[in-house]
Amino acid sequence: MDMQVAFAGLDLKNPIMTASGTFGYGTEFMPYGKLEDLGAIVVKGISLAPRKGNPQPRITETACGMLNAIGLQNIGVEAFLRDKLPQLPWRTTPVIVNLYAQAVEEFAELTDRLATAKGVAGLEVNISCPNVREGGVQFGQDPVLAARVTEAVKKRAGALPVMVKLSPNVTDVTVMARAVADGGADCISCINTLTGMAVDIHSRRPCLANVVGGLSGPAIKPVALRMVHQVVRAVDVPVVGLGGISSAEDVLEFLLVGAHAVQLGTANFVRPDTAFKLVDEVRQLAEEMGISAWEDFRGTLELP
Amino acid sequence: MPEPQCLELRVTSLESPDNDLFYHLSLESPQWQWRPGQFAMLRPTSWRHEPLWARPFSISDQDTNGLHFFFQRMGSGTDLLSQLRPGDLVTVWGPLGNGFTISHTTPTMILAGGMGLAPFMGLIRHHPIPQNLELFFGHRQPLANYPFSEIEDRILAWQVREQGPEDLEKLFRAIEVKIKGYSIDGNLLACGPLPFLRRIQKLALDHNANTQLSLENRMACGVGACLGCTVPTKSGELVQACTQGPVFKADAVDLSGEL
Numbered sequence: 001m002d003m004q005v006a007f008a009g010l011d012l013k014n015p016i017m018t019a020s021g022t023f024g025y026g027t028e029f030m031p032y033g034k035l036e037d038l039g040a041i042v043v044k045g046i047s048l049a050p051r052k053g054n055p056q057p058r059i060t061e062t063a064c065g066m067l068n069a070i071g072l073q074n075i076g077v078e079a080f081l082r083d084k085l086p087q088l089p090w091r092t093t094p095v096i097v098n099l100y101a102q103a104v105e106e107f108a109e110l111t112d113r114l115a116t117a118k119g120v121a122g123l124e125v126n127i128s129c130p131n132v133r134e135g136g137v138q139f140g141q142d143p144v145l146a147a148r149v150t151e152a153v154k155k156r157a158g159a160l161p162v163m164v165k166l167s168p169n170v171t172d173v174t175v176m177a178r179a180v181a182d183g184g185a186d187c188i189s190c191i192n193t194l195t196g197m198a199v200d201i202h203s204r205r206p207c208l209a210n211v212v213g214g215l216s217g218p219a220i221k222p223v224a225l226r227m228v229h230q231v232v233r234a235v236d237v238p239v240v241g242l243g244g245i246s247s248a249e250d251v252l253e254f255l256l257v258g259a260h261a262v263q264l265g266t267a268n269f270v271r272p273d274t275a276f277k278l279v280d281e282v283r284q285l286a287e288e289m290g291i292s293a294w295e296d297f298r299g300t301l302e303l304p
Numbered sequence: 305m306p307e308p309q310c311l312e313l314r315v316t317s318l319e320s321p322d323n324d325l326f327y328h329l330s331l332e333s334p335q336w337q338w339r340p341g342q343f344a345m346l347r348p349t350s351w352r353h354e355p356l357w358a359r360p361f362s363i364s365d366q367d368t369n370g371l372h373f374f375f376q377r378m379g380s381g382t383d384l385l386s387q388l389r390p391g392d393l394v395t396v397w398g399p400l401g402n403g404f405t406i407s408h409t410t411p412t413m414i415l416a417g418g419m420g421l422a423p424f425m426g427l428i429r430h431h432p433i434p435q436n437l438e439l440f441f442g443h444r445q446p447l448a449n450y451p452f453s454e455i456e457d458r459i460l461a462w463q464v465r466e467q468g469p470e471d472l473e474k475l476f477r478a479i480e481v482k483i484k485g486y487s488i489d490g491n492l493l494a495c496g497p498l499p500f501l502r503r504i505q506k507l508a509l510d511h512n513a514n515t516q517l518s519l520e521n522r523m524a525c526g527v528g529a530c531l532g533c534t535v536p537t538k539s540g541e542l543v544q545a546c547t548q549g550p551v552f553k554a555d556a557v558d559l560s561g562e563l
Binding site (some may be wrong): 022023028029031032041052055056057059061062063064065066068070073086109141209217218219266268269270271272273 | 540547563
């Protein structure tokens with residue numbers, strides 16, 4: 001079948017993208033498959049200046065999932081553009097940069113830098129990281145702020161598509177979706193991690209130094225699927241679904257509720273060639289199901 | 305160094321030497337080029353979503369019979385690994401990390417705490433000049449659990465069982481006496497729990513001994529992506545133990561905090 005999908009100015013070979021924060025800068029996974037085979041590569045959240053992130057311990061395993069509180073450790077935009085991006089197959093596979101800032105003006109400045117860089121195909125605005133004290137989810141829980149960040153990035157992004165990544169840690173995700181769509185988002189990705197906590201009864205301490213962290217993995221898939229379903233119905237912009245996807249069936253579930261593409265996150269940790277294998281497995285499953293083009297299948301969920 | 309691979313390998317044997325606490329796991333040989341101190345991530349294919357993460361283990365040895373690991377049952381993951389049977393499939397990625405820098409012609413002192421013995425088995429078995437190796441081994445469980453007699457047959461080896469707070473001090477005192485000789489023209493290779501490595505690091509720095517420490521950090525991915533295993537360097541940078549380590553020079557890392 002024809003696996004291609006085009007939306008929001010992005011042209012993907014297939015609907016499998018990697019999720020920010022789970023695929024490093026892409027280079028880490030080169031021994032395990034061909035990056036060119038993926039629909040798109042979304043790299044680790046990048047900020048203007050390098051960030052050290054949170055103290056250890058930063059990760060802990062939970063039932064069918066994990067909590068992380070990395071705190072957006074990254075090498076900063078200049079080192080990324082100089083050392084990492086040139087190693088990626090950006091001519092054949094869209095590289096989408098996830099960007100994080102602590103203020104609207106800083107988002108604008110970072111966008112300026114990325115919009116003029118060769119090899120960046122799109123931006124994913126991170127207003128949903130639960131593990132940083134400033135910025136992050138404070139933008140993602142306030143529709144007015146979320147719209148302002150989106151507008152600021154969109155204004156400076158030029159021709160680059162702007163995707164905004166939503167947090168599930170809100171009362172009504174559709175309010176946030178409408179706010180960023182009105183702010184000019186070309187598409188929406190959802191969901192980021194759910195805020196959670198784990199404690200050790202023997203040491204009587206939290207399992208993470210940050211006390212709370214973001215829950216990801218198969219445990220959150222039903223929440224993600226519900227939110228993608230809601231957002232698809234609330235806005236006209238295309239939606240990229242993520243949250244606990246680990247199999248071809250999972251991918252098709254998100255497309256069935258109306259996502260144009262998906263991102264693979266924690267599953268990259270569980271086995272480093274998952275994303276590459278998934279491209280073939282999704283094709284095979286879609287062909288078995290008699291799907292010849294994604295537009296015939298996308299959003300065809302039959303509601304009672 | 306050759307690139308790592310992700311493979312599905314069959315279990316060829318799983319044996320517990322004594323009391324179902326320690327296990328020797330062998331998988332069909334992937335014929336990897338590897339060096340002691342490198343590790344692999346292991347996740348049986350039967351684990352669907354639970355437990356989620358693969359588990360990191362030092363490669364203990366590799367020969368024509370297979371790829372060998374030595375592990376202690378101490379949590380949900382190793383409990384399940386201890387139930388593997390010959391023929392079961394395990395997803396394995398490796399060889400990962402940097403491994404020890406080894407010179408066969410240099411007198412080398414191996415310092416192992418408990419399961420920290422695992423990465424040294426191949427080194428001890430295949431070393432062309434075994435008289436250049438010497439082992440100091442601290443452990444909590446009875447000696448019969450560990451492949452110590454095999455080691456003793458081949459190289460000079462000392463061991464102390466920790467049953468009270470004073471026992472390990474004996475080991476560290478013995479190490480301190482020896483370390484002075486090694487600080488002139490020898491190498492020290494250490495692997496074990498963090499408190500053990502902290503003591504070795506202090507001894508190494510006090511005596512200016514050329515020392516490599518292998519860390520046993522918690523890891524989710526093993527490939528440098530999750531940033532769960534970072535360790536602070538002396539310059540204050542946070543680096544991944546899985547890809548920049550797990551072996552670090554004693555003067556390169558700050559082990560004072562939690563890892």
